Amino acid sequence: MTDGIRTCQSCGMPMSAKEQFGTEADGALSKDYCTYCYRDGAFTAPGITIDEMAKIGGGMMAQMYAIPPEKAIAFTKEQISCLKRWAGREIALCESCGMPLARDEDAGTEADGSLSVKYCTYCYRDGGFIEPELTREQAIEQYAPMMAANLGMPLEKAKEMVGQYLSTLPRWRG
Numbered sequence: 001m002t003d004g005i006r007t008c009q010s011c012g013m014p015m016s017a018k019e020q021f022g023t024e025a026d027g028a029l030s031k032d033y034c035t036y037c038y039r040d041g042a043f044t045a046p047g048i049t050i051d052e053m054a055k056i057g058g059g060m061m062a063q064m065y066a067i068p069p070e071k072a073i074a075f076t077k078e079q080i081s082c083l084k085r086w087a088g089r090e091i092a093l094c095e096s097c098g099m100p101l102a103r104d105e106d107a108g109t110e111a112d113g114s115l116s117v118k119y120c121t122y123c124y125r126d127g128g129f130i131e132p133e134l135t136r137e138q139a140i141e142q143y144a145p146m147m148a149a150n151l152g153m154p155l156e157k158a159k160e161m162v163g164q165y166l167s168t169l170p171r172w173r174g
């Protein structure tokens with residue numbers, strides 16, 4: 001649990017510090033959920049729907065990164081729909097770009113042709129990264145304009161958001 005960052009499987013918040021993790025009934029730290037979502041072995045808001053959760057998370061994101069609220073909420077819903085609480089199972093995210101590996105065709109391939117359990121098909125094929133020399137800074141430059149266009153946000157804010165997000169992914173944690 002101390003080996004880096006986990007994503008809360010309810011709200012999508014990255015968790016690294018101990019106090020960010022929720023707690024089980026016996027006081028142990030939850031492996032899956034953050035302290036805002038889960039305490040003493042139960043969800044703090046057991047009846048919340050994915051739409052309500054997306055509204056809260058999207059609302060914060062809209063403020064933080066100057067995104068039109070309805071776009072931020074739709075984006076948040078899409079992101080959290082891959083989490084265990086909403087999908088019914090934990091879906092692995094590409095450790096390079098964060099794309100959910102929901103279906104076999106989303107996964108990259110190892111040298112022997114088997115599917116990668118860590119990386120997506122856009123990042124990793126035949127056992128290697130498609131862009132092995134890509135740095136975190138270049139990745140930000142590459143992803144931020146798409147993000148800015150999709151979400152209708154200023155490019156500078158998109159860079160900030162992508163940078164923040166990449167720092168939660170194993171490939172860039174360094």
Ligand SMILES: [Zn+2]
Binds near residue numbers: 009011034
């Ligand atoms: Zn949470």
Ligand SMILES: [Zn+2]
Binds near residue numbers: 094095099119120123
């Ligand atoms: Zn990827």
